[in-house]
Amino acid sequence: MKTMQANVVTPDGKVYEGDVEMVSVKTSEGGLGILPGHLPLVTPLTIGAVRAKKDGNIQLIAVNGGFMEVRSDEVNVLAESAELPSDIDVARARAAKERAERRLDKAKKDDIDFKRAELALKRAINRLDVAEK
Amino acid sequence: MASLRDIKTKINSTKKTKQITKAMEMVSAAKLTKAQNKAESFLPYTAKIREVVSSIAAGDQEISHPMLEDREEVKRTGYLVITSDRGLAGAYNSSLLRHTYQTIQERHESQDEYGIIVMGRVGRDFFKKRNMPVVQEIVGVADEPEYAEIKNIAETTVEMFTDEFFDEIYIHFNHFISAISQKVTETKLLPLTDVTNGEENTTQTEGEDEAENKGQLEYIYEPSAEVILEQLLPHYAESIIFGSLLDAKASEFGARMTAMSSATDNADDRIGELNLSYNRARQAAITQEINEIVGGASALE
Numbered sequence: 072m073k074t075m076q077a078n079v080v081t082p083d084g085k086v087y088e089g090d091v092e093m094v095s096v097k098t099s100e101g102g103l104g105i106l107p108g109h110l111p112l113v114t115p116l117t118i119g120a121v122r123a124k125k126d127g128n129i130q131l132i133a134v135n136g137g138f139m140e141v142r143s144d145e146v147n148v149l150a151e152s153a154e155l156p157s158d159i160d161v162a163r164a165r166a167a168k169e170r171a172e173r174r175l176d177k178a179k180k181d182d183i184d185f186k187r188a189e190l191a192l193k194r195a196i197n198r199l200d201v202a203e204k
Numbered sequence: 205m206a207s208l209r210d211i212k213t214k215i216n217s218t219k220k221t222k223q224i225t226k227a228m229e230m231v232s233a234a235k236l237t238k239a240q241n242k243a244e245s246f247l248p249y250t251a252k253i254r255e256v257v258s259s260i261a262a263g264d265q266e267i268s269h270p271m272l273e274d275r276e277e278v279k280r281t282g283y284l285v286i287t288s289d290r291g292l293a294g295a296y297n298s299s300l301l302r303h304t305y306q307t308i309q310e311r312h313e314s315q316d317e318y319g320i321i322v323m324g325r326v327g328r329d330f331f332k333k334r335n336m337p338v339v340q341e342i343v344g345v346a347d348e349p350e351y352a353e354i355k356n357i358a359e360t361t362v363e364m365f366t367d368e369f370f371d372e373i374y375i376h377f378n379h380f381i382s383a384i385s386q387k388v389t390e391t392k393l394l395p396l397t398d399v400t401n402g403e404e405n406t407t408q409t410e411g412e413d414e415a416e417n418k419g420q421l422e423y424i425y426e427p428s429a430e431v432i433l434e435q436l437l438p439h440y441a442e443s444i445i446f447g448s449l450l451d452a453k454a455s456e457f458g459a460r461m462t463a464m465s466s467a468t469d470n471a472d473d474r475i476g477e478l479n480l481s482y483n484r485a486r487q488a489a490i491t492q493e494i495n496e497i498v499g500g501a502s503a504l505e
Contacts, residue, residue, distance in 0.1 A: 080252065082351035082446050084245035100427055113256055114426035115435045138436065140256055140423075149252055151351060151439070 075107040077123050079132050079148045086153045087132050093124040094146045096139055105141055112141040118193045120201050121148055131156055133201035135194050159202040168195035208489065211482040215475060222471035228292070229464035235347055236383060236457035242348055243380075243450040250443045257396075257436055260429050269430075271437045272396055275371040281318045282339075282370035283308065284361060284393065284445065286377035286452040287327030289343055293456055294463035296378060296386065297326040303388045304376045308336070319370065321361055323354075323449065339364070349453065351446055358442035365394045366438075377448050378455035384462050386455040391448065394441055 072092050079087040095104040097119035105112075116139055121132045137150025171192035178185040261272070285304050287297045312318045319339040322328045328341045342357045364370045372394060379389040425432050 078248075080249050082246050082249050082443055084242075085248070098426065099431075103426075110424055111422060112424045112426060113260075113432055115432060137439075138256075138432065140252065147252055149249060151355065 073107040074125075075105075075144045075146060077146045077148075079121065079134065079150070079153050081150055081153050083152075086155060086158075087123065087130065089123065089125055089130075091123045091125045091130075091146075093122075094148075095122045095124075096134075096148070098139075105139075105146055108143050109141050111143070112139075114139055116148070116150065118190070118197050120197065120204075121153075131201045131204055133159060133198050135197075154198065154201070156202050156204070159198050161199065161202050164195045164198040164202070167191060168199065171195060208482065208485050211478055211485060215478045215482065218471055218474050218478065222468055222475070225464045225467040225471060229461055229468060232457045232461035232464060233383075236454060236461060238348055239450065239454040239457055240380075243447070243454055246443075246447060246450055250440070250447055253436060253440045253443060256423070257433070257440055259423060260425070260433055260436075269433045269437060270366065271394060271441065272433075274395055274397060278371040280316065280370050281311070282321060282361070282364060282373040283318060284321045284373060284375045284448075285323070285327050285331075286375070286449055287322065287324030287330075288452075288456045289325040289345070291326060292463060293460040294466075296456055296459035296463075297324075297330075300376060300378055300388050301327060301330050303390075305330075305334075307376075307390070319364075321357070321364075323357070345449070347453065347457075349446075349449055354446060354449060355442070358445040359438075361445060362394070362438050362441045365441075370394075375445065375448050377452040378459070380451050380454040380458060383458040386459055391444070393444055396437065396441065 074090040074092055075094075077087065077089055077091045077094050078085060093104060093106055095102060097103075097117050098114045099117055100114075103114065116134060116137050118135055119133075121134050123130045123132065132148075132153055132155055134148060134150040134153040137148060137153075140147040140149070171188045174184060174188035175192065178188060283304060285300070287300060291297070308318055315337050319337050320331050321340040322331055322338055323342050323345060325343045328338065328343060331338050340357060340360060342354065345353060361373065365373055372392065375391045375393050377389060377391075378386040381387055
C-alpha cells in the first residue's frame with residue numbers, strides 16, 4: 072500500500088514520525104482524512120486527536136491546536152504541544168480537568184478566564200480520551 | 205614576607221576555588237550540549253511555519269495582515285531582553301545590557317516611548333534599579349526551557365503588539381556563535397516585515413535555507429488563507445521568542461564555560477606563583493637555620 076511520511080512537530084521537538092497509510096485529523100471545519108497523493112493543503116487544527124494509520128494499526132496523538140501542512144508524500148502537523156498516549160500524564164490531565172471545571176462554574180461567560188478555562192478543559196478531555204483509548 | 209603557614213593556607217584555598225570553577229566549567233559544557241540539541245530539535249517547527257507563511261505571502265492573492273505591516277506612526281517600542289538568572293558568566297549579561305541601555309538612550313527621549321519585557325533576574329534588577337519601565341518580567345526559566353514555560357509571556361508580548369500597546373517589538377539577546385563567542389543581537393520581532401521580503405531572520409540558522417530552497421508550493425488553504433494567517437502569525441512570533449530564548453540559553457552556557465575555564469587557568473597560575481614563594485620562604489628558613497647552627501658551632505670553638 073502506498074504510504075507517506077507523517078511528522079508531528081512541536082517547539083520541544085518531534086513527537087511522531089513514520090510512514091503511514093492515512094492520517095485523519097480534526098479541523099475547525101470538521102474531520103479530514105488524508106491519503107497519500109493529496110494536493111498540497113494547509114489547514115488549522117482544533118484540539119483533538121490525530122490518527123495515523125500504519126500497517127493497519129492506528130496511532131493516536133493528542134494535539135493542542137496548531138495546523139497541518141500536506142504535500143503529496145508528506146504530512147506535517149505543527150502544534151504547540153502534542154503527546155503520544157504513553158506520554159500522557161493521566162493524573163495531571165484529570166486534575167487539570169477538575170480545575171478547569173471549577174473555574175468554569177465561577178467565571179462569567181464573556182470573561183477571558185472563561186475562555187481560558189474552556190480551552191484548558193478541552194485540552195484535558197482530549198488528553199484523557201487519547202490516553203484511555 | 206608572609207609566613208610559611210599563610211602561604212600554605214592561600215594555596216589550599218586557591219586549590220579549592222579551582223575545583224569549583226573546574227566543576228562549573230564541566231557542568232556548563234554538559235548543559236551547553238543539551239541546549240544546542242534543544243535548539244536543533246526546535247528548528248523544524250519554525251522553519252515549517254515560516255515556509256507556510258512566506259508561501260501565503262508570496263501567493264498571487266493580495267493578502268495583508270496587521271502583523272505583517274509597519275505601522276505608520278511608532279508611538280511606543282517594546283524591547284524583549286533575554287538575560288540569565290545567575291551570574292558568573294563573564295560579560296554575558298553586562299555587554300547585552302550595556303547595548304540595550306545605549307540603544308534605548310539613543311532612540312528614545314522619554315519613558316513613554318518604550319517598554320521593556322525582561323527575562324532573567326540579572327536584567328530585571330538592572331532595569332528596575334534604573335527605574336526603566338519594565339512591563340513584564342519572567343525569572344527562573346529552566347536551563348532547558350519547555351515551550352509551555354514561556355508560552356504565557358510570549359503570548360502576552362504578541363498581544364501587546366496586536367492591542368497596539370507597542371507598535372514594534374525588538375528582541376535583544378546573545379546569539380550563539382560558538383562556545384567561546386556570543387554576539388549581542390537585535391532582532392525585529394514584530395511587525396514581521398522580513399517574512400514577506402524573504403530576508404534571513406537572524407534568529408534562525410541552517411534549517412531555514414533548506415526550506416526556502418525547496419521552492420514554493422501552491423497550497424490549498426482551508427478554509428482560507430486569511431484565517432490561516434490569522435492563526436499562524438501569532439504562533440510564528442511566539443516561536444521566534446522561544447527560538448531566541450533557546451539561542452540565548454546556549455550562549456549563556458557557552459559564556460559561563462569560557463568564563464569558568466579562564467578562572468580555572470587563573471587559579472592554576474596563582475597556585476604556581478604561590479608555590480614559588482612558598483618554596484622560597486621555605487628555602488630561606490632552611491638557610492637561616494643552617495646559618496644559626498654554623499654560627500652556634502663556630503662560637504663554641
